Every structure is written in structure tokens, then in C-alpha cells.
Amino acid sequence: MSSFHWNTEEMSPNQVKIADYIQRHTREVLLSTEKEIAEAVGLSTASVSRFWKSVGYKNLKDFKKKMKEKVDITPAKKLENMIDMIGGDMWQKEFLTLGITYLQETIEHFNLEEFEAAVTLLHQANLIHLYCPGPTEGLAGLLQYRLNRFGFAVKPMKSSGSELLESLLTIKAGDVIVLFGFIRMLPEARVIIDYAIQHDIKTILITDQLVSDFNGQVDITLFASRGEVQHFHSMIAPTFIIESLIIALGKTNEHQTFERLHKLSNLRKRYEQHLPR
Structure with missing residues (x-):
């Protein structure tokens, strides 16, 4: 979430209400109309329209434009912003505190029904395909490693360009x-989701966006907070989601899971002289 540092002491009660909503639901606001914001806070559209000038924007469009400029910053700037925010000799403690905040936000928006539905889909899948661009390769690698150990078939997809189409052919x-x-x-x-819709393939999206263009297009969405859009993004909460899925899937068929783990232990003992850990 973004911190706007607005002077609420000079605001009317209605303006404070709108400001609080924007503070807590910035992502939703960026995809909303003034009417939708007004309905969310229980005020008139006119009240929302007047609000923007009181906090230094021409209108909602101007607010969205300025917020987009904050999003479109370089990786170097994100790291610089994070360093500025957690400066000091004990910056590790401050960084850990931020991570706890991300976990708390993730839990606040945790949907148990969606999570359990995701576990059911993965448990019943013939093959699990992972689309993991950029820094998410590590998360996907963890998921693949653990689920393979449990006996699930997991396969990463090509992450970019026309090579992706070859991955689609295998689904x-x-x-x-x-x-x-x-x-x-x-x-x-977008191509993957369109293909999945056309061929009735189930999809699970793990995202840091509470509201996105893909709401309603994927079967299940799991949210994981990664912090401010203008800051260095943490993988603490996404890792929590991944490890929660791993544990839940391990429990779906405990007998098979433990049988495979015992077999692995026996293999390690048998070949420990040849393949030391």
C-alpha cells in the first residue's frame, strides 16, 4: 500500500473517509471509477470528485497518472527507495519488520475457500505447468522440487516469446x-490465459495485485503482498503461499507422501558412500 502523507486534520469527515479508503485500497482505486469509489465508501460521486483537488490532484484521472509514474520506476530506484526507508545500523531488523507487515497483509486478504480449491485442483491435476517469469523462477523451483518429491508431475513452461507456444502444445x-x-x-x-480459456484448462494465479484485469479470467487467485510498488519487492509472502501449498498437498495423500519420503531416506542410506550429501 502507498503512504500519501495527507494532512487529515484539515479534511472534512467525508474527505477523511475517502482518504482512508484510498490508503487501504490503492490498487482497487486505480482500477475503479468515481462512482465505484463512492459506493465503496458510502458517499456521493460528487464528494469523491471534489476530493481530488483537496489533496493536490486535478481529478481521478490525474491521480491515476501520478500513481502510474510511481509504478514506472527502475529497479535501481526501487532499491534506493528501500535503502532510504530502512537506513540505520539495525536495518536488518527494520527489513524483517517490513516482511512481517507483508505477511500480515497477505493473511488479511487470505481466502481459505480459494486456497483449498487451489489445493484440490493441483492434487487432481495430471500435470502441473508453471509459468514463472523473471524472479519467480525461484518460487517455481521450490514448488517443483517439493511436489516432485511427493509424487506430483510438475513442469516449467517456456517463459518468453514464441517458445511459449511450444509449451502450450504440451498442455x-x-x-x-x-x-x-x-x-x-x-x-x-495473457496468451496463456486466453489459451486456457479456449481449451478449458484450469488456471491458478499467484499475484500481488488485489484487483487486476485477470479477475474472472483465471479459476483461482491467491494474493501475496510484496510491499510498495515503488520499493524493492519482497518474496517473503509469496514464499509463504508456496510453502503453504506444499504442506497442504503433502497432507492430501499422507500415505503416499510418507512412503516416498521413506523410500528417499533408504536410497540416501544405500548410496551415501557414492553420493554424500
């Missing part, structure tokens, strides 16, 4: 696609 009925979509959805993700 069959009964498979499930897990997509990681942080900050913005790439063109490749």
Missing part, C-alpha cells in the same frame, strides 16, 4: 497451469 485436458503475475501481467501471461 492437455486435466492439466493445471500455475501462473506468477507480479506488478503487471506480461503479454505471455
